[in-house]
Amino acid sequence: MAVYSSGFDNPDNMSSLLTAARYDGNGFYLRKDNYLEKLPMFAASRYITYNREWTERARIMKSADGCERFKNDVANGTLNQFLLKCLLFTVLEPQNHMRSFVGSDGREYVNQLTLDTTxxxxxxxxxxxxxxxxxxxxxxxxxxxxVLVDAKSTEEYDNSINYGLYQIRFELNKVINDVETGERIIKYPSLNGNIKTLASMVKDYYNQEIVPVLFQYEFLK
Known part of the structure; x- marks a missing residue:
């Protein structure tokens, strides 16, 4: 996870979840014993993505001012359900760039932040x-x-890996060019439509279930 810059400029671009480390060295590795408590940092960086009014971009920023209260409530279990809500949001959020693939080193990298259990x-x-x-x-x-059912019906689908939303969007949700008209056509309309519906639902869920707690613990202020 790379999360940096607490200022007002482009906060939505200042966070990402990646399979490998960033080229510039920013970020830290998530471990299975600590990843849940780190996900609110990722969620906080998505605020402007789902609240694009210029007044929001100009006045809302990320913060760690409530970190001690947050750590205490994580330790005593008060935030167990909230952390799981952040997990659900994360696995359905496009900026979660985790993928499953075989690397140039011959190792298999498995996306662990997905609900695909194929x-x-x-x-x-x-x-x-x-x-x-x-x-x-x-x-x-x-x-x-x-979305997953539609993804499995595409000819590009690889049944040997577990897919996340990011990988489905960029590897399976294809746009093709009509050779006669030159128009760009959605190859799989049902898949594309279900992805768009999911995106709308995720936005509402984020603002209703995640954002209030982020403000409460001053991840956003």
């Missing part, structure tokens, strides 16, 4: 079972499952 459970799929889902969260998971 080739076995992931860290996220195991931990999300502890989330006490409300109706909105049930609908989000159901919408993700629609």
């Amino acid at each position: 080739n076995g459970e992931t860290l996220a799929s195991q931990d999300i079972t502890a989330l006490q889902c409300n109706d909105t969260e049930h609908r989000l998971i159901q919408q993700w499952e629609k």
Whole structure:
């Protein structure tokens, strides 16, 4: 996870989840024993993405002023459900750039921040079972499952890996050129439509369920 710059300029570009380290050395590795408590930092960086009014960009910034209260409440279990909400948001958020692939070093890199369990459970799929889902969260998971079903029906789909939303969007949700008209055409309209529906649902979920707590603990202020 690379999360840096607490200023007002482009906060939404100052956070990413990646399979490998950044070229500039920024960021830190997530471990299975600490990753949940780090996800609110990622969530805080998405605020401007979902609240694009210029007044928001000019007055809301990231902060760590409430970190001691946050750490205490993580330790005593007060924030267990909130951390799982951040996990659900993260696995459905496009800036989560985790992918499954075989690297140039010959090693297999498995996306653990996805709910796709086609080739076995992931860290996220195991931990999300502890989330006490409300109706909105049930609908989000159901919408993700629609996306995954459509993804599996594409000719580009590789059944040997677990896909996350980012990998589906960029490797399977193809746009092709019509040779006769020159127009760009969505190759898989159902997949594209379900991705767009999921994006709208994620925005609402973020603003309703995640943002208030981020302000409470001064991740945003």
